[in-house]
Amino acid sequence: QQQVKQSPQSLIVQKGGISIINCAYENTAFDYFPWYQQFPGKGPALLIAIRPDVSEKKEGRFTISFNKSAKQFSLHIMDSQPGDSATYFCAASSGATNKLIFGTGTLLAVQP
Amino acid sequence: EPEVTQTPSHQVTQMGQEVILRCVPISNHLYFYWYRQILGQKVEFLVSFYNNEISEKSEIFDDQFSVERPDGSNFTLKIRSTKLEDSAMYFCASSAFRTVNTGELFFGEGSRLTVL
Numbered sequence: 324q325q326q327v328k329q330s331p332q333s334l335i336v337q338k339g340g341i342s343i344i345n346c347a348y349e350n351t352a353f354d355y356f357p358w359y360q361q362f363p364g365k366g367p368a369l370l371i372a373i374r375p376d377v378s379e380k381k382e383g384r385f386t387i388s389f390n391k392s393a394k395q396f397s398l399h400i401m402d403s404q405p406g407d408s409a410t411y412f413c414a415a416s417s418g419a420t421n422k423l424i425f426g427t428g429t430l431l432a433v434q435p
Numbered sequence: 436e437p438e439v440t441q442t443p444s445h446q447v448t449q450m451g452q453e454v455i456l457r458c459v460p461i462s463n464h465l466y467f468y469w470y471r472q473i474l475g476q477k478v479e480f481l482v483s484f485y486n487n488e489i490s491e492k493s494e495i496f497d498d499q500f501s502v503e504r505p506d507g508s509n510f511t512l513k514i515r516s517t518k519l520e521d522s523a524m525y526f527c528a529s530s531a532f533r534t535v536n537t538g539e540l541f542f543g544e545g546s547r548l549t550v551l
Contacts, residue, residue: 355536359478366439366526366542367478374536412478416535421466422480422491423535 325350327415329426336433342400344429346413349394353415357423358387358398361410370411371398403433437461439543441527447549451516456546458510458527467510468528468540469502471495478526484510485533517550524548 328347336342346356357372373380373387373396380387386399400407413426440459448454460467469481483490484502501513510529514521524545532538 357535359542364544366528366544368542369539418534418536420491421483421530421534422468422493423470423478423540424480425478427477 325424327413327424327426329413329429331429332427333430334432336400336403336431338403338405338433338435340403340433342403342407342431342433343397344411344413344431345395345397346415346426347393347395348415350415350417351394352417352419353424354418355416356387356389356396357414357416358385359412359414359425361412361428367412400431403431405433405435407431408433437541439527439529439541441525441543441546443546444544445547445549447551448517450519450550454514454517454521454548456512456514456525456527456548458512458529458543459508460510460527460529461531461541462508464529464531464541466490466530466533467502467504468530469512470526470528470542471523472526472545473523481512481525514548517548519550522548522550 358370359367360370361367371382371385384401389396410428412428414423442457467484472478482492482496499515526545527543528540
């Protein structure tokens with residue numbers, strides 16, 4: 324029940340296309356859903372996050388869509404650029420804890 | 436921009452040896468964490484630390500692991516007797532807030548541990 328399932332494992336998108344990464348969870352106590360971006364040799368860095376009281380959050384080209392009833396959330400990267408090539412992790416946490424539960428990661432390659 | 440720094444960037448050790456990984460969290464942060472990432476797998480929580488005490492730990496964080504804040508700036512992870520399965524990238528993280536859902540968690544670049 325503590326797991327966060329992430330798909331796909333890898334994704335190739337053409338420059339200018341839309342990248343979509345999906346995550347699903349089971350623990351209804353989760354109330355915070357961040358996405359982290361990790362470049363090779365670097366630590367994960369917070370990209371964007373959402374709480375379950377909203378269904379969508381947009382920051383620039385990055386959008387999180389959240390479906391509370393389905394217990395799913397997804398990251399959409401519009402107008403994908405080669406510089407977006409990285410590993411993306413979804414994560415979840417609950418207010419009662421100070422730990423993040425990470426998904427398995429998606430390796431995104433944006434081809435020029 | 437303030438950042439979390441970790442040393443060493445890569446350490447190779449023999450099975451059974453003790454290893455200490457060091458971290459300097461962001462200076463005004465009070466909450467400290469260690470996570471690990473086995474090659475090609477997800478990032479896993481190990482332990483959180485506040486006010487010189489462990490706040491929470493995972494099943495992975497057994498008696499072979501310990502954490503310490505020996506002075507006002509460093510935060511260390513010690514593995515007492517390393518096993519092959521301890522080979523991973525270890526990330527230190529820090530936050531100004533008690534719970535991750537109230538503030539950003541900042542990660543260091545990681546320390547790669549290879550146990551032979």
